[in-house]
Amino acid sequence: MRISLTEWTKSGSPWVWLNAGAVTICVIMVIGLLSLIAVRGLGHFWPADILQAKYSLNGNQSLVIGEIVESEQVPAEQLRDAGVIVPDGTKMMRRDLMKIGNRDVSGIDFTWVLDSNLSERSYPAMLFATERREWGNFYGYLRALKEGDTLIGQYAGYDKTPEYMALWNRFEASIERALSIRKDIYQIEKHEIGAINYELERLRLKQRSLELKNVVDPVAYTSIETRRNELNTEYEGLQQSLIDLYSEINRDSIVAEISNGQQIDIAVAKIVRAFRPNDMGIAAKLAHYADKIWEFVSDDPREANTEGGIFPAIFGTVMMVILMSVLVTPFGVVAAVYLREYAKQGFMTRLIRIAVNNLAGVPSIVYGVFGLGFFVYFLGGNIDQLFFPEALPSPTFGTGGLMWASITLALLTVPVVIVATEEGLSRIPRAVREGSLALGATKAETLWKVVLPMASPAMMTGVILAIARAAGEVAPLMLVGVVKLAPSLPLDANYPFLHLDQKFMHLGFHIYDVGFQSPNVEAARPLVYATALLLVVVIALLNISAVQIRNHLREKYKSLEM
Template structure:
């Protein structure tokens, strides 16, 4: 349909001109980019909220409900449990599962409850129908005991035996809390002796054994070199004496720690006596106020962050995984940064720009798209079996046939991830070098500086923000990688940290724990799925926080460098 009115035609033409001018100004693209960033930010925040909401309630002291479970056609069962989740299930689904439900009621509420007492009941999680869980109450004297093994124990405190004296009634709870604090202090002292002091003795004894083995390999016998063997024997005798002294201390501490016991009564009337040394903590959730629960929550979060895992990684903390992740990323950053910068510097400043250089750049860009598991296979074959085995033959013949560096470890994991992230650093650094005006280089050369001095004192400082951008991207990718690490150093549980007080203090040959692999192991290899589920979310949330912390640190350094050299950019 044509427009005959001149004013209308003029209005349409003006409108079209305005729209065309608006599009040419670039404003729609700015708003589109802002919308995309907003959506990405909202998705990221939603991910953090989801992981936090699913993981952090695990540390909150949930109330214990005492009830009778009356399933038709089955004997009544007394339960004392935490209600973990609720869901609606159709009657047809329950009927297919063999439950005697009525189809007149289309939906039933099903509860997931944590009954604890896994050693007595076989499993500590059960699904029950809410309609059949009757006579509910929340007794204030119900107790949750967190144990070293077998998960939590739910029951009622009957008595406490302290140094042979039995305490009953309400005073038993006060006596137990005091005894638990004392036992926890003893456990820390025992752990220090076992893992730190005796570990140091064993480490030194192993070094002496290897030193003696080296003398034998070199053909030095006790007859030809009596002084060397005598020195080793004296040092071994000194370590043996120290070990015996520590063993005596350990026996005394264990005797004192296992002295006190607690007697608990289950909801069905069984009396169970257990050493307080086998317990980690105990609390009465139904008798706790809001501030007490908050204190308990933060204490458990700190324990999760600072303690070691136990019970197939479904209990305890994840400190070794945090430590291993951060240490590996730091070592990877120290390795990848200089190599990436040198490679970019050569390609941009020294290499003749031609087909060969362009082919190298294409290869570097393609390398960034190689699956990470391929890097893991390369690291295992080249670093571990080739370089590591060569290092063992050249420098550690006394350890043969046990490998030292010829086995997956922290060093090879860091090198593998350095190769994985190297293209990112090269590309980012090259982009930064390309943005520096040629006139600045020429001015430096005109003032008498050499090309090397120009690069070192002028070009590289101005390109440092771009280098930090490459490092930020490398950290973000390396911290979350799991597949290659499973081949070159990460394990389910590492007995020792790669950093300790024994010379040379940082042990690059040791295997280590990693947050990403810990998530995989707990989520997919755990024998207790329901207990592991909240820990998967909590560990995922913590991994994101670790990555954010590392990135924020690098971004802060980059911004300071950018402000410092902003004047030179103009």
């Protein structure tokens, strides 16, 4: 049966297909975006093979060693304008971005090379790469291993032989030794000395407080001085242990040969890991890949955030979102309950609802400015005057920190929770309330035992939306607490354990800092993708957790709706 175009349009089918097409396009775009981020971010951790080749440019020839990072086609005219000799008749040429490392020697660790000018390409099994704590990656050949000034092994050839493997195994053992000593150093510096410094600071503040209160009792000052002397004695012992450990860790060094034949001394203590990707099988590369990803999510950053991990940023993001959720939920629910259950439904109530809806659309930077002015300078400054006068002029709460960032984001997201909770309350039938009251329950009992449990899934919906917005916000955090690098986590073993006054790192700000403030753009670019993917994963996990709680509450209180 044939129908006319007018009848088909009136049937609504075109709009169904239009909506389905729009949804399909959105899904494809989201999947495409996530795939791009995943491929470019996760691909950074794969141990790429190291190329060795001769490179000719304008009659000059040199040996280059490095990884091919990316390739692109460029117009020949552009190369000619740059002074490159290009064969006649050539319109486009491929050039490769090569990561050559050795920034401490050449001053750069990335360079562009013309693919057609590379010759005698090879992937020698002896070529090795090291990740260093400073100056980025190093590429070259292992020539010797030294303990202090004593040479304990050397090799001058370019073939993989038992003699070379013995030297390599000693090198790996030396790295493991250095990493073990570094763990001991970290334990002393970060935990033991950190705890002593924290207690010394508390003693200083306690003494200052006594002075401000004009306390003249010598017993109080004597106890402080006695404890300070004990801590100083412990500190001196730990300092001597550190001196011994640093002497041990700096014992070993290697001699490595780079592409121009120059031999470089490298302290083993500065090496994070060394590997020979050209000689690794698929299993070894997968193990290396897993180790790198684990380092990325569990370690501290290094090299201006372009190397190492981002665990402090993950921790700061999750901690801030949890605190924000704890703060925003009761305030949003109380406001919604008052507007829906108790407030007289008139002009003023409608005006308040309009104001709440408009607040949801205020730019986040405005909340950041408000948080800086009201929470940090006004509230924080007065708190310091009242409760922490001994610390002044150094601010305690009168500067950005975890608490003010969480409160600012709670203020930013509270309209979302209010609207979602009100919607949930409005969907509860009036007969349910009347039935509860008819059975003898008070209005408060009806609210707590009937209405709020039934509206709890809507409350969780508001919290989910709040988490989704707050976790990705960056602009307000730049004003109220987030920093490029936080030396310590806001949660530790020192009283009061959770330090709400401390500054913290955040994944969103980390992406901004690495992507736009890094001195080494090419090295930082893959980490931008990797961190963005991790931020999406963290937000997804937080939302999934909230959705699971909402579904549990929905099933639990389903019987009340029947």
